[in-house]
Amino acid sequence: MTSDSIKNNNRNKNNSKNTTQWFSNITLLRESQIMKIHYITGVGALFVVAIHIMMRLIMPFNMSLEFENVILNYKNVFYALLLESILILIAIHGFNGLRVILLEIRQTQIWERAVNILVIVAMIGIIAYGTRTIIIANGFSLG
Amino acid sequence: MTSAKSAKRIDDINNKNDRTNREGLRGWLNPIIYGWERVSYWFQRLTGIFLLVYFIGHVYETSSLVSGPDAWAAMLEMTQTIGGHIFLILVIGASTLHTVNGIRLIFTQSGQGLGKPGRPDYPYDPTSVNNKQRSGLWIAFILAAVAMLYGANVLFSGE
Numbered sequence: 001m002t003s004d005s006i007k008n009n010n011r012n013k014n015n016s017k018n019t020t021q022w023f024s025n026i027t028l029l030r031e032s033q034i035m036k037i038h039y040i041t042g043v044g045a046l047f048v049v050a051i052h053i054m055m056r057l058i059m060p061f062n063m064s065l066e067f068e069n070v071i072l073n074y075k076n077v078f079y080a081l082l083l084e085s086i087l088i089l090i091a092i093h094g095f096n097g098l099r100v101i102l103l104e105i106r107q108t109q110i111w112e113r114a115v116n117i118l119v120i121v122a123m124i125g126i127i128a129y130g131t132r133t134i135i136i137a138n139g140f141s142l143g
Numbered sequence: 144m145t146s147a148k149s150a151k152r153i154d155d156i157n158n159k160n161d162r163t164n165r166e167g168l169r170g171w172l173n174p175i176i177y178g179w180e181r182v183s184y185w186f187q188r189l190t191g192i193f194l195l196v197y198f199i200g201h202v203y204e205t206s207s208l209v210s211g212p213d214a215w216a217a218m219l220e221m222t223q224t225i226g227g228h229i230f231l232i233l234v235i236g237a238s239t240l241h242t243v244n245g246i247r248l249i250f251t252q253s254g255q256g257l258g259k260p261g262r263p264d265y266p267y268d269p270t271s272v273n274n275k276q277r278s279g280l281w282i283a284f285i286l287a288a289v290a291m292l293y294g295a296n297v298l299f300s301g302e
Contacts, residue, residue, distance in 0.1 A: 094195040
């Protein structure tokens with residue numbers, strides 16, 4: 001191995017080390033803060049889901065699921081906001097719970113990063129998909 | 144154990160990067176020794192995963208609304224079977240258990256109901272694993288059963 005190639009190797013190693021350090025220095029939230037968010041979203045979801053279920057029980061269950069009834073629910077801005085809050089709260093709580101489980105099973109830097117990225121992408125994906133339904137159904141025309 | 148094997152094991156243990164002692168999923172699911180607290184640990188995680196899967200399915204299911212009444216009726220028909228009803232009853236039970244046990248865990252993690260720390264004396268029963276904690280778990284199971292019965296009544300009577 002020539003001295004040039006050794007120098008290049010060292011430079012590459014230093015570069016990758018710097019990049020790794022740069023990534024690992026990014027700490028958006030501490031685990032204690034994430035767990036607080038987990039508990040707050042859990043308790044918040046309990047209340048909004050309770051209202052969501054009660055809306056199904058104010059009339060006979062089968063009737064409450066008829067297309068016209070459900071669309072009427074979605075057209076109500078307050079109910080649409082309630083559905084959006086359920087979507088966000090449960091997506092955050094659920095995917096963070098999955099993250100906690102996956103990080104308990106295995107602990108390596110690559111695994112942790114992969115799990116974090118996967119969970120954030122899935123969370124954003126499900127919120128976007130659910131929001132699309134709420135927006136379209138909110139503006140849905142029966143006639 | 145042969146001496147070579149035991150020497151290798153000691154080497155493994157001494158090696159800082161050794162992770163062979165981790166049991167992984169097998170350890171996660173092992174209920175032996177740990178008692179009801181481990182069962183609660185399981186249930187919290189298993190019901191959590193089950194509810195997350197249901198949540199994703201529910202978001203997908205309700206998206207059929209945007210395709211009109213026929214698509215909505217076709218999607219709804221899937222849940223209007225005995226199997227669909229049983230699945231929904233399981234969802235009701237899982238969500239109640241997860242909620243009540245989750246509230247117990249929030250109190251536990253904030254230091255409530257753990258008892259006073261004391262000197263470790265024989266038979267070394269931890270004060271944190273006490274009747275308050277266990278009763279919380281039993282309340283979760285009882286409420287889940289009640290919610291499932293109520294859900295079954297609503298779903299099967301159609302009211």
